[in-house]
Amino acid sequence: MLAYFAACAQLDPRPHIAEEIALAVADDAPLDRATAAVEASHPEESAFRLVVEGTEAFVVRVQTARMAKRSLDVQSYIWHADLTGMFFANELLLAADRGVKVRVLLDDVDARRNNDAIAALSAHPNIEVRTFNPFASRRGTLSLIAEGLRSFSRVNRRMHNKSWIADNRLAVVGGRNIGDEYFSASDEVNFVDLDFAMIGPVVRQASASFDEYWNSPSAYPMQALDPDKVSIEALDRLRPKLAAQAARAEDSPYARALRANDAINRMVEGDWPMQWARKYQFVADDPDKVTMKERDAKRAQVSAALVPVAQAAQTRLSIISPYFVPGDNGTALLTSAARSERNVRVLTNSLIANDVAAVHGGYSRYREPLLEAGVQIWELKPLAASKADSSFFGSSGASLHTKALAVDGRTLFVGSYNLDPRSAWLNCEQGVLVENDVLAQQLEQIFQKQTDGEHAWHVALEEGKMSWSDGRERLDKEPDASLGRRFQAWFARAFHLDAQL
Template sequence: MLGTGWTASITAFAAFALAAASVMHALLQRRETGTVIAWVGLIVLLPVAGSILYWMFGVNRIRRRAHALREGHLLVDPAAHNTNETGIPPRWSRLLGCGDRLAPFRASTGNSVRPLLSGDQAYAAMLEAIDGASRSITLATYIFDYDVVGQRFVRHLKAARDRGVEVRVLIDGIGARYSRRNTLRFLRRAGIPAAAFMPVHHLPRTLAAFNLRNHRKMLLVDGEHGFTGGMNIRRGHSASDPGPHPIQDLHFEVRGPICLQLQRIFAEDWQFSTQEKLEGAPWFPEMSRPAGALLCRALPDGPDEDFEVIKFTLLAAIAEARERITVVTPYFLPDLELLGALKAAALRGIEVDLLLPARNNLRLVEWAGRPLHGEILTRGCRIWLTPPPFNHSKLMLVDREWILVGSANWDPRSLRLNFECNLECLDRELAQQLADWAEDLRSRSHPLTLDDVHARSLPARLRDGAARLLTPYL
């Protein structure tokens, strides 16, 4: 039997080896110097605990897409070749060309996009579409609470399944745990094929993927009628009966070739999670006629082959702006590149308006973002603090013509860790609708000034500065 001294020596050596391996991995894999320093410092100070936290929250890349799947399903997607090149205004050709190089899809014409400005409006349209399904329904969401709203969706999905419609439901493995009663269990009891995206109960095998979540929200009906945006399925989004935690958000009803792009993204996530391959007419029908005239593209983003697609799209859009940039986001923790791009745009004379919640549902994120306010305002950007209810909307408008909407926030979690899906659209009418919505929100918001920033108490500023240090871990 080993003595106490030998046991202590072996334990110490194991802790040192774990810490050394973690430090080497961080040095080889991480990109931002500040993030590398933060993780290495934590590992050195707390060799065991820091290493465990690093492998749980710091390993942010996976390779999940087979080469054949990527080439066979995405890069030669039929909708990718429907773009009328002569219909792209020269003003936007460089920005759309950037998307061609970043994303697996080309921007396609023949789409329609309708904004849904409340949960009541969005859920009613989604349930009506589910009731009208004849071939297939695919639903992906981060959160699917088993509350009054979630139960309604389960009933309608079961009715579709009972009349012979093929149904598939994908819920994020962490998001599924937000509800006291797990909706996956009730879906499966109803005979609906449902799966969790990267479930976390198989530890330690799933430890490295613990922090990589599927934040996408997509519903596709018969492969030709879709919904996407920022809304989860939960009571809080309902304007008429939100419960104790009301949430304002934007969602969008889409038709046309864009639906095939969204369906490709779902099919890839579903195959990754279940090994089932969705193909054929029930899922990918032939588009017989255009649904509208809108130019649109899906931008999948994640810690895999689609890494930083949305971040570079944001940077390119900021650089392309000539008059005005409007950003609505619930979580604003941009990295130095995005922060510098916004400030440079304001210095060029571009009107830069940032609409952020006056009170965030994640206080640590709110505190971490506050130290940025002074330097943003100093360079000419404007910050508007939106009133309750908590605004979870995600929107970017450039010159009231180019639009970016979807599931991604302006924070490290969305731009580096989560699997996200945004829509890039080019349409003056839609942009004007959303600009009017943003202007109404701005008219009800409080303009943050440098005097407000300087008036913050010393304890509050110290707390915010300390929270800012946690950004690499957020």
């Protein structure tokens, strides 16, 4: 039976589509008026803000969607059909109704499960949704499995990029997908995450990268994948569902807490400090990475930009990576730096906090040599330390999702890139390198907060034995991990699954 489904599920080449590029900036939209003058007063510079709290990350996206007049370009690895996901979908639909050109580019590993709703949105004359490296089969578990077996090398490579670009004037890029857990709205586990909000020429760099992915042969419009589902009738059926979800969201505890938040209200009123920088670089992998041959050097463009930055550290290198599998080369770089009396610090997930337990198994193979060389390692605890760090619904846990590094209190990187083989060789990634003392020190402060005893365990190696300490208690085995998680981690370690992690 699987052979039958595999034979049916073959992805045809994408039909020819005329190239599209982002709409140019102008001077007649609210975002133009909010940014044009300040951009002009900082020639050749761009402004950046670290968006730490999930609530602020949610509001800046909503506000820019409502302010947009010309275009909204959204790129995401995941878009859940939950409270925040449906709310954002409704905001994009309302923007399109106002005449805004909306382009949405989604990786198909998650988009496929929402195929019908995505196709319905695509029926709007001002909305186009494309899925990246899609599955030929649009529904059904057996067909998905069969296609995965038949085309594993292709479908194993995903687009992990995340961007939100409004009127080519303001962009938000970083680690957040679209879903409750990324915006502190989940009543289960929320992610500790980080974005850059940006204005200035760097936004046009982000738009150029979006265009490159949008025009890639791997980006298929829904009209080509499932034309029967792209219909005005389907859109008409979707509209009241999105409106009803949005209305419920507006009256949710999450929305009420947002309205009462002084910091959010100040931001909406324009009190939103940003830092200007002359030296910055938006870096992204080539979208053709999903079709390049294994270990082709061109496949690792983001890591190629990050390695020399890390190697140039003179005093301190701080790394935050939820999926941390440094491999032989990464381990050599970090241990060499530590042995050269540079302060090398790493924050990653503990086994119990990691949402992919197998990744922890890959990481654990390198943990001991890193510690032996003097690399300091902290592992995030699963429980939020205080109400301020948790969901408005009283989340039961937290998991690290921030991907960032800081060098010498001067340079920082924020993006989608994990320090692991999957980010280097399989997934398409992106991020922003910025040279700015204030921003780098802010990231160091985030690192300090997330590695205190309330949030993380400090991992040590003494006389060949591992220990985990939070300053109050000391443990001699992986804290709080279940037998099932331990088995998954052991399996990944024992069978050297590093290349897939």
